[in-house]
Amino acid sequence: MSQNRNNQSKMIGKQSIAFQNPPCIIAAASVAGKKEGEGPLGKLFDVVQQDPMFGKNSWEEAESELMKQAAMKVLEKAGLKKEDIRYLIGGDLLGQLIATSFGVAELSIPLLGIYGACSTMGEAMSIGAMLVDGGFADKVLSITSSHFAGAEKQFRFPLDYGNQRPYSASWTVTGSGAVIIATRDQAKLSPSEPAILIKGITTGKIVDFGIEDSMNMGAAMAPSAFDTIRQNFEDFQIEPSYYDRIITGDLGYVGKNILIDLLKEKNYDISNNYMDCGIEMFDKDSQDTHAGGSGCGCSAVTFTSYILKQLKDRNWKRVLFVPTGALLSQTSFNEGQTVPGIAHAVMVEAE
């Protein structure tokens, strides 16, 4: 870490925060769909739902139900009631966040609705950690969701069209991941269990490389992941080897290579400790998901299942979790606009 750090300030470098009292992830939950449950991470999810409609009448209502189940599950796992949560910070991919609004309404928790496309889990955890470290909340619930069918309908084509998908296209994950972020003293840990702390964040800015293909999100988002990860290294004056894993949200196979190459040009080699949630989510050979998984739910369920388990099991100590988002809408795409990207990095450590 930087020796130049001013101990009076939580602000580090240009875009980062180092928390003075690193908030703790005291509970996490993941709810995923059938296809995700059949993938390599399937056994690690708390709940795998076989019904893609989640018992509801529309894809949007299904996603709301999915998110509600994740929120209820994380409360159950933490042994908390909804009244114990000071803020719910959440978002999804649907226009005007209707999955979130209708999903968490009945929890009656003060809500900060956020949107960062598929980077939303990074934004939710960043704001949540700041509110806890700043003394504005004792417990915050950060949550995001996405649903394959709802996302295809929203951004590309309704499933009934049966359109072909190019190999650069990713597969939106049906899933919702939730964490409860709290002050460290609230973590109930067994003697051998590490605390999972959010040590710092690097908040991304919009990076637009002029990609106009909504079927190639990886290429659109890789430059923003590059920008945020490089900034994290610079702000904290660290090298890639500082982390056991650097994990992007959903760059997929296309974006992965672009990111590694862009960082290599700046003399940062992440090829040995890099992974991408979208690549981990599905089996490339058997699941026909082309470039990999994507969506607000992709990084959220991977983090709340696989990544946290590796940290809890002490296989990894330090992780840079970097959910990546493509800031397009159906309207902006149809009007010929580019697809700008954004990525928010969260420094998570087992201690």
Place this chain on the structure above:
Amino acid sequence: MSQNRNNQSKMIGKQSIAFQNPPCIIAAASVAGKKEGEGPLGKLFDVVQQDPMFGKNSWEEAESELMKQAAMKVLEKAGLKKEDIRYLIGGDLLGQLIATSFGVAELSIPLLGIYGACSTMGEAMSIGAMLVDGGFADKVLSITSSHFAGAEKQFRFPLDYGNQRPYSASWTVTGSGAVIIATRDQAKLSPSEPAILIKGITTGKIVDFGIEDSMNMGAAMAPSAFDTIRQNFEDFQIEPSYYDRIITGDLGYVGKNILIDLLKEKNYDISNNYMDCGIEMFDKDSQDTHAGGSGCGCSAVTFTSYILKQLKDRNWKRVLFVPTGALLSQTSFNEGQTVPGIAHAVMVEAE
């Protein structure tokens, strides 16, 4: 204010924060459209644009340009460069926040995208104030926008349809308001000028009274405004008379009466010091806007012009600013869902 307040905590009551070092609004800017410029507040806006397309080719691009102009204007008024801003916190009404993403991209400021429908300015100022008070930022730019034509296309009918509007319908304001929130020592004040401080916030939860009419937003949002305002009184143990004005975002004529009645049932009388930005925005008799102004831009431009001026001129000392939002989308409305509301309160004081 409450005598029971625990001085160790910034958390007050169930849903509120009292800032220990109240952040200061060091600059504000408003950019509005032609119709808004012809209304009662017209002379107070920094910029009134005569061209509804803002020189662009689509309503969405027009709104992005509108927001960019407001962001540039507030930087200019503050004498700051974009590099001086630690976070930009902003949102709009369009799906996937495309007005914001394309509007502020070239500013290259770390972005926290948020969505709270028309309550978004309350959310942006609340998060901004927490980040400054918590030491996570020295300067934050909070901004929202809306555009009449973009909003009609998004939520109701494209203007070309020439549909009729019921009297309960509000008129989405074409406008963008921006504030820079900073630590108090950064305010450049003349000797006679008061500092405009954010003393506290009350973050709203979703309140759904089952309204299903997208042409009657006032009725859908009034219960959430009631819920947040009542909670503010309770959390701080204050009466309505504590404030010189209690100001909702865009309840309009329909919602105004519902709010006053709901609070009266709880023995709170706000009828003497209540106003609504949507009502102030247009002249009811001559401008044919029915229930009043609405949209993310409505409360934002009213706050950054009229409300701040009253505080600066010491006509008012304490204001409760409560932007109100209706959490619907075109999809949720078409699928027969209700219109839940949310409202976020910001306690602003001239000192």
